[in-house]
Amino acid sequence: MISIVRATHERLDDLIPLVDGYRRFYRQPSDPDGARRFMEARFDKGDAYVLLALDDDRQAVGFGQLFPVPSTTSLSSRWILNDLFVMPDARRQGAGSALLEAARELARAHGIPQLMLRTQVENATAKARYHALGWQRDEAFDTYLLTVEGNVS
Template sequence: MTFVRPATINDLDTLTELLDGYRQFYAQPSNVEAARAFLRQRFGQADSRILVSESENGRLTGFVQLYPGVSTVGLNARWTLNDLFVLPESRDKGTGRALMEAATKLAKEHGVARLILMTQVENERAQHLYESLGWQRNTAFYGYLLDVK
């Protein structure tokens, strides 16, 4: 059984390890100090919403992070589901699904009109989860990136 709840600053140590694991999944070098600083900044600025999953023994097994935004065209709020990560040993146990469902519930509770996300083209496992939850692949817009540093 997976329990999902909002992350708190008391989760910082374990959440840091999860974030570092997430970054490594995306081929980034491990950097625990930078991950900790990034999370401290998120908590300090309250500019994202982080939900964590816990196992029955209280161990954190994953997280999802949402960033609030708005749509000028839609004249409404939309959140970007920027991060979803589940420990390898907790995959295929409903943890990712529980985190995604909790994110959707939280968005509904806050009157958010739309959730959006992007995932790597090769990440078919995640795509299958998203589509099984009713997410639709965007075919109306192209995504573009510009590195400015």
Template sequence: MSFSIIKATQEHIPVIIPLLDAYRVFYEQASDEFAAEQFLKTRFEQNDSDIFLAMTDGITAGFVQLYSSFSTVSLQPVYILNDLYVSTDFRNKGVGAALLKHAQQFCEIQGYKGLALETAVDNPAQALYERLGWEKDVHCFHYFWTAR
């Protein structure tokens, strides 16, 4: 199967919405395509993320979304690979690997230190991450505080 990776623009929002919604449902959130559309519009308006799409025969097979951040310890910028999703019809066909490799190349081209991601402990994609050179951080814990 051949596919290409392109940088998404606002014009791609309609094809990203169902993927973003399916991604959220995968993480046990209620389906809400309207909210997904508003979220994407805001990302593009504020230019605060980079989204790449895997395309094949005019179909969007998956996406990856990166957010820019900084490492104070290393004094370098880093990307947070916040979202990676491949449509169920295109899984196990190299789409996820291609999106990850593209994100890695984009990071290098931008001169960033690297990419960070967080995933569920039972996510089967961990094998893919490790195959592509990602290292599991076992030296620290991840904490999150929720505003009420």
């Protein structure tokens, strides 16, 4: 049975392998020290909500990270589910769905009317899961990225 908890500084050692695995999934080099610094900054600044999926042995097998952003068009806030990852050997056991449902419940508890996420175009497995849980693909907007020279990390 998968359980979901809010991650804190105390669970940082459990979180780092997940964040590093997530980065490697997106073809970034392994950097556990960088992942630790990044996540410590999130906890120190309080600018993200981080959820951990725990298995029956209370081992962390997945995480989700939500960032609040204001929305001028809706005159409210929305949250971006910026990161969602489950360790490969723990997939298809409900951790991803549990994290998505926990994100929805956390948003509901905070009065947040809308969650957003992005995924890779070819990530059919994730897209099917999102659709099954009620997420709808945004057909109205495209995403554009601009690399600001001198600010590449």
